[in-house]
Amino acid sequence: MSTPDGPVGTERSLGQLVSTATSEMSALVHDEIALAKAQLRQDVKRGAVGGAAFAAAGTVLIFSLPMLSFALAYGIRTWSGWNMAICFVLSFAANVLVAGVLALIGVVFAKKAKKGKGPQKVAASAKETAAVLQNAKPHPRAVSPVDVVTTAGATLDRGSEKAAAVARSSS
Numbered sequence: 001m002s003t004p005d006g007p008v009g010t011e012r013s014l015g016q017l018v019s020t021a022t023s024e025m026s027a028l029v030h031d032e033i034a035l036a037k038a039q040l041r042q043d044v045k046r047g048a049v050g051g052a053a054f055a056a057a058g059t060v061l062i063f064s065l066p067m068l069s070f071a072l073a074y075g076i077r078t079w080s081g082w083n084m085a086i087c088f089v090l091s092f093a094a095n096v097l098v099a100g101v102l103a104l105i106g107v108v109f110a111k112k113a114k115k116g117k118g119p120q121k122v123a124a125s126a127k128e129t130a131a132v133l134q135n136a137k138p139h140p141r142a143v144s145p146v147d148v149v150t151t152a153g154a155t156l157d158r159g160s161e162k163a164a165a166v167a168r169s170s171s
């Protein structure tokens with residue numbers, strides 16, 4: 001856990017232990033919230049990429065159709081000598097094919113964003129942390145020589161009485 005706040009060799013009081021536990025629990029909760037935000041941010045970013053791909057597909061289909069259709073139709077006519085109507089249909093089919101590929105990319109990214117398990121992972125992690133904390137037991141403390149002397153009924157000077165009182169309050 002943490003190192004004692006006081007000098008080396010002294011034990012912390014119950015108040016200090018509760019204060020440390022409270023601050024560590026607070027830090028844990030803040031970290032869990034930060035994790036949830038990061039995972040949700042990633043899911044939103046994936047959704048935005050999917051939406052942008054759909055927008056790009058629509059934009060390509062709308063703005064490129066007239067120019068691309070004419071250029072492609074006249075190119076096919078020059079290359080093959082076919083009727084102009086067939087050349088325009090083939091030009092349109094090529095544009096629809098490009099828009100379909102872009103829409104497929106959008107679908108893939110949208111499904112990835114929908115499958116994002118960010119909130120579920122955070123909730124499971126929080127439940128696991130709570131379960132561990134509920135089953136936590138205090139670490140057994142070793143019996144100090146001061147406790148042994150005090151329980152034996154021996155007389156102690158003032159410094160050792162103070163040490164025994166601190167040892168009893170922190171165990």
